[in-house]
Amino acid sequence: MTADGSRGTEAPPELVQLLTPEGERIEHPDYPLDLSPEEVRALYRDLVLVRRVDMEAVALQRQGELGLWASLLGQEAAQIGSGRAMADTDMAFPTYREHGVAWCRGVDPVNLLGLFRGVNHGGWDPAEHNFHLYTIVIGSQTLHAVGYAMGIQRDGAEAATLVYFGDGATSQGDVNESFIWASVFNAPVVFFCQNNQWAISEPLEKQTRIPLYRRASGFGFPGVRVDGNDVFACLAVTRKALADARSGGGPVLIEAFTYRMGAHTTSDDPTRYRVAAELEAWKLKDPIERVRAYLFKNQLADQEFFDAIDAEADELGRDVRKRCLALPDPEPMAIFEHVYAERHPLIDAERAEFAAYLEGFEG
Numbered sequence: 001m002t003a004d005g006s007r008g009t010e011a012p013p014e015l016v017q018l019l020t021p022e023g024e025r026i027e028h029p030d031y032p033l034d035l036s037p038e039e040v041r042a043l044y045r046d047l048v049l050v051r052r053v054d055m056e057a058v059a060l061q062r063q064g065e066l067g068l069w070a071s072l073l074g075q076e077a078a079q080i081g082s083g084r085a086m087a088d089t090d091m092a093f094p095t096y097r098e099h100g101v102a103w104c105r106g107v108d109p110v111n112l113l114g115l116f117r118g119v120n121h122g123g124w125d126p127a128e129h130n131f132h133l134y135t136i137v138i139g140s141q142t143l144h145a146v147g148y149a150m151g152i153q154r155d156g157a158e159a160a161t162l163v164y165f166g167d168g169a170t171s172q173g174d175v176n177e178s179f180i181w182a183s184v185f186n187a188p189v190v191f192f193c194q195n196n197q198w199a200i201s202e203p204l205e206k207q208t209r210i211p212l213y214r215r216a217s218g219f220g221f222p223g224v225r226v227d228g229n230d231v232f233a234c235l236a237v238t239r240k241a242l243a244d245a246r247s248g249g250g251p252v253l254i255e256a257f258t259y260r261m262g263a264h265t266t267s268d269d270p271t272r273y274r275v276a277a278e279l280e281a282w283k284l285k286d287p288i289e290r291v292r293a294y295l296f297k298n299q300l301a302d303q304e305f306f307d308a309i310d311a312e313a314d315e316l317g318r319d320v321r322k323r324c325l326a327l328p329d330p331e332p333m334a335i336f337e338h339v340y341a342e343r344h345p346l347i348d349a350e351r352a353e354f355a356a357y358l359e360g361f362e363g
């Protein structure tokens with residue numbers, strides 16, 4: 001078996017790429033993409049800013065201000081490309097790592113930090129941003145997404161659903177069940193798998209003997225592998241898949257081939273299970289560097305532009321830190337709110353018990 005999970009007897013996996021690691025633009029017959037210089041600069045800005053927020057969050061966790069953080073380092077292009085491919089009316093279902101997609105959906109990064117600080121449950125209204133709450137239970141959001149997609153299909157809405165999950169999640173029953181439901185009901189859902197090569201310490205070859213995107217054909221819908229470190233390709237491929245889903249074409253599986261450059265979370269130490277050379281090889285495919293090289297080479301941006309983005313990123317980092325530290329602790333009793341839409345006897349009993357417990361501290 002090869003490193004990407006394919007076996008020697010099969011055709012090598014195809015990879016849709018529109019921008020090489022060296023910043024050279026290449027064409028793909030199925031995925032034409034015409035971006036204005038302004039649009040490319042905007043993508044670059046997104047990539048830099050979300051990396052900066054992520055870096056600040058890791059630092060805050062190291063300083064004891066967050067309980068945990070799941071870094072997106074290395075996956076910025078997969079998230080910004082797919083996130084920017086969405087129409088306002090499309091709905092996204094994330095895992096716990098989609099900070100870049102949250103950014104594209106207009107969710108304030110401080111809400112994400114609040115979740116990992118333990119002072120809120122996400123804090124954003126999914127309906128306002130068309131971005132569902134983070135999901136920690138691996139793969140379960142794929143079922144929520146397919147259910148949602150079947151709902152909007154029945155409403156006759158011209159919208160699609162985009163659901164994120166990892167390479168490890170593809171081994172979960174939920175994901176496979178959601179593939180079947182999506183397929184037989186022709187649901188308007190795009191499955192976006194960020195194959196970052198690792199599920200904590202489990203490598204890809206422990207999840208699959210074939211490239212993940214090929215799984216789709218067994219379920220009866222198309223699958224495509226895209227260079228997950230290429231923001232242009234992720235944008236073009238996701239745009240097309242969402243457009244197909246919106247117009248009745250049914251589900252698509254996108255495998256964004258990328259790499260988790262950091263630890264699984266701040267609780268993890270990847271030096272225990274993977275070699276440094278692997279990370280070094282992926283650093284050469286950095287998702288931000290190639291856009292920077294493209295902008296430079298084609299004289300679409302000058303030093304002043306790059307300096308301004310870096311300054312904006314630093315300012316954002318400072319702002320996010322300041323507002324994170326100022327987040328109020330919730331009232332202890334608030335934990336019982338929003339468990340159910342209506343009152344529930346079990347919650348009432350637990351609330352009363354906890355109130356009595358708290359009263360024991362007073363006087």
Ligand SMILES: Cc1ncc(C[n+]2csc(CCOP(=O)(O)OP(=O)(O)O)c2C)c(N)n1
Nearest residue numbers: 097136137138166167168169196198199200
């Ligand atoms: C149902 C379930 N089983 C196990 C876990 C523990 N767990 C958290 S993250 C993770 C690995 C997920 O890997 P992958 O799907 O590749 O996503 P990545 O973290 O790499 O983005 C596991 C097993 C969980 N959260 N939920």
Ligand SMILES: [Mg+2]
Nearest residue numbers: 166167198199
């Ligand atoms: Mg993974």
